[in-house]
Amino acid sequence: MQAVNNLLERLEARDIRALARAISLVEDSEEGASELLASLSPRLSGSRIIGITGPPGSGKSTLTSKLARDFLDRGEKVGLLLIDPSSPFSGGAILGDRIRMQELSGRDGIYIRSLGSRGSVGGLSQATARVLRLLEHFGFSVIIIETVGTGQAETDVVETVDSVVVVAVPGLGDDIQAMKAGIMEIADVFVVNKADKDGADRTLRQIEAALQMQEGQGMHKVPVLATVASSGQGVTELVAALDAHYKYLADSGELQRRRERRLRKELIGYVTSVLMSDFFARSQADVDAKLADIIQGRTDVYTVGRFLSRKYINERVERDAKQD
Amino acid sequence: MQAVNNLLERLEARDIRALARAISLVEDSEEGASELLASLSPRLSGSRIIGITGPPGSGKSTLTSKLARDFLDRGEKVGLLLIDPSSPFSGGAILGDRIRMQELSGRDGIYIRSLGSRGSVGGLSQATARVLRLLEHFGFSVIIIETVGTGQAETDVVETVDSVVVVAVPGLGDDIQAMKAGIMEIADVFVVNKADKDGADRTLRQIEAALQMQEGQGMHKVPVLATVASSGQGVTELVAALDAHYKYLADSGELQRRRERRLRKELIGYVTSVLMSDFFARSQADVDAKLADIIQGRTDVYTVGRFLSRKYINERVERDAKQD
Numbered sequence: 001m002q003a004v005n006n007l008l009e010r011l012e013a014r015d016i017r018a019l020a021r022a023i024s025l026v027e028d029s030e031e032g033a034s035e036l037l038a039s040l041s042p043r044l045s046g047s048r049i050i051g052i053t054g055p056p057g058s059g060k061s062t063l064t065s066k067l068a069r070d071f072l073d074r075g076e077k078v079g080l081l082l083i084d085p086s087s088p089f090s091g092g093a094i095l096g097d098r099i100r101m102q103e104l105s106g107r108d109g110i111y112i113r114s115l116g117s118r119g120s121v122g123g124l125s126q127a128t129a130r131v132l133r134l135l136e137h138f139g140f141s142v143i144i145i146e147t148v149g150t151g152q153a154e155t156d157v158v159e160t161v162d163s164v165v166v167v168a169v170p171g172l173g174d175d176i177q178a179m180k181a182g183i184m185e186i187a188d189v190f191v192v193n194k195a196d197k198d199g200a201d202r203t204l205r206q207i208e209a210a211l212q213m214q215e216g217q218g219m220h221k222v223p224v225l226a227t228v229a230s231s232g233q234g235v236t237e238l239v240a241a242l243d244a245h246y247k248y249l250a251d252s253g254e255l256q257r258r259r260e261r262r263l264r265k266e267l268i269g270y271v272t273s274v275l276m277s278d279f280f281a282r283s284q285a286d287v288d289a290k291l292a293d294i295i296q297g298r299t300d301v302y303t304v305g306r307f308l309s310r311k312y313i314n315e316r317v318e319r320d321a322k323q324d
Numbered sequence: 325m326q327a328v329n330n331l332l333e334r335l336e337a338r339d340i341r342a343l344a345r346a347i348s349l350v351e352d353s354e355e356g357a358s359e360l361l362a363s364l365s366p367r368l369s370g371s372r373i374i375g376i377t378g379p380p381g382s383g384k385s386t387l388t389s390k391l392a393r394d395f396l397d398r399g400e401k402v403g404l405l406l407i408d409p410s411s412p413f414s415g416g417a418i419l420g421d422r423i424r425m426q427e428l429s430g431r432d433g434i435y436i437r438s439l440g441s442r443g444s445v446g447g448l449s450q451a452t453a454r455v456l457r458l459l460e461h462f463g464f465s466v467i468i469i470e471t472v473g474t475g476q477a478e479t480d481v482v483e484t485v486d487s488v489v490v491v492a493v494p495g496l497g498d499d500i501q502a503m504k505a506g507i508m509e510i511a512d513v514f515v516v517n518k519a520d521k522d523g524a525d526r527t528l529r530q531i532e533a534a535l536q537m538q539e540g541q542g543m544h545k546v547p548v549l550a551t552v553a554s555s556g557q558g559v560t561e562l563v564a565a566l567d568a569h570y571k572y573l574a575d576s577g578e579l580q581r582r583r584e585r586r587l588r589k590e591l592i593g594y595v596t597s598v599l600m601s602d603f604f605a606r607s608q609a610d611v612d613a614k615l616a617d618i619i620q621g622r623t624d625v626y627t628v629g630r631f632l633s634r635k636y637i638n639e640r641v642e643r644d645a646k647q648d
């Protein structure tokens with residue numbers, strides 16, 4: 001508790017090393033995390049949260065870096081969170097991304113952190129929500145979350161941000177079909193990066209055509225921008241598109257809805273981890289013994305799961321009944 | 325219960341329409357799912373489970389289709405599960421994949437099903453585990469799970485299969501760096517598909533070099549194969565590599581370890597969903613009221629989360645103490 005109080009004081013004083021320490025605490029320790037997070041003053045967030053996603057090789061780290069630079073240039077405080085779902089296996093961050101971010105490392109007003117899933121109870125989306133809470137509390141005006149790929153982690157991250165930028169590259173060809181089914185629907189702003197390569201115009205047109213098919217719900221029209229992140233071309237336009245989207249969110253009430261969704265998800269995730277910790281504290285020996293039975297074919301996961309969860313729940317239910 | 329009994333009988337009789345019905349039940353209904361799954365006979369699985377993953381555009385659906393055909397040709401019963409993490413947004417499956425699978429649809433001994441996450445409590449990995457249990461019980465000798473991308477869904481799926489095939493394409497270039505950090509470490513067999521394109525040899529060499537760096541743990545040496553799925557080239561070699569890997573798993577005891585890990589994960593996932601259903605049945609009104617307070621900045625997620633979970637847990641703990 002003393003350690004947490006000390007950390008809270010230093011966070012209030014905007015000590016960047018305290019932020020790094022707090023993020024590590026939130027990542028590593030269930031107990032310390034909730035202690036710390038529950039002690040933060042419950043002020044409303046003034047941070048804009050931007051998510052950037054796209055396949056490996058789309059140049060999105062370079063684009064993220066350039067985008068952060070533009071926000072810094074106009075006086076924003078920028079927090080950059082690099083999500084690395086591969087970490088359960090490697091324990092490390094994606095090296096290439098780090099290298100591409102180096103141009104930012106000397107600047108004031110920016111904080112860069114990468115985050116892996118580490119196999120924690122709530123997984124990556126819960127860790128992201130917690131770190132986001134710390135970054136918001138620390139007072140960054142713009143927070144950018146960069147995530148790789150098209151999997152569940154991305155759909156989770158989408159639910160934690162205000163604006164989603166989807167990055168594609170020229171020469172998608174048939175894949176536009178596959179993209180349509182999923183990733184296109186999460187985009188608030190679409191970017192075709194490496195737009196100096198062959199086929200960029202065709203890819204732009206394909207994406208625009210695909211986006212038109214899903215319009216008509218009276219919502220925000222998704223802009224499709226061409227960028228060359230390595231030279232910075234199109235980054236100013238991307239910042240303008242993000243500003244326009246943020247204004248749309250605020251004016252339409254959608255910003256509030258997205259934040260409500262995020263808070264609900266964060267609350268449920270946290271309650272789940274507390275209840276499961278309690279379950280395991282009471283039932284670990286049962287779980288191990290029954291698992292041995294399952295492996296030897298004497299019973300199955302669902303019979304055991306029903307038994308153990310009912311046992312946990314019924315301890316209370318039975319006593320409720322006796323009290324009547 | 326009557327409906328479940330009827331379904332069980334039809335499943336035992338290997339009625340394929342009953343399997344389709346059972347999968348829908350398991351996907352759609354928490355209650356019906358556990359009822360059905362707990363009623364299946366707890367026989368040990370004789371199914372080999374193969375996972376295929378890779379980025380969109382790597383041709384992995386075509387490769388999966390050809391692989392399934394080869395297994396069918398040698399008399400295996402093949403279950404094919406197409407994982408579509410995009411479904412929370414679209415509600416639909418990836419159209420292109422379905423088209424590529426058409427060549428299989430007329431054949432006996434194969435069952436093809438696609439699966440999206442639908443926003444269920446346990447999410448995609450839990451739904452996958454349940455459908456897998458049905459497919460194993462139905463008696464498929466080979467089950468192939470195909471999944472897109474490099475996100476959390478993929479790392480989850482990895483934990484449910486015996487052998488992981490990672491599909492790449494020529495011309496990865498710098499991305500080999502990014503792949504190294506994550507996806508390479510999950511591969512049991514590596515495939516460079518579209519190997520008739522420029523740069524295939526270079527990509528093969530890069531992957532082999534990257535794999536060498538992570539060797540030396542005395543484990544299975546990951547083969548790197550060249551395929552042209554559209555013409556079927558290299559598919560026979562892929563089947564042989566998968567047979568060799570399966571033999572390694574069985575001989576080394578790793579098969580047993582992987583299955584234990586899967587069963588533990590499945591059990592915990594199931595218990596989590598039961599406990600959270602019980603929590604919500606008791607606390608939904610509390611959650612809604614407190615969420616309104618959080619949104620208005622009067623309190624925060626972690627203070628509320630601690631309060632609600634302790635309230636749920638303490639109802640029992642307090643009564644335990646009174647009984648002493």
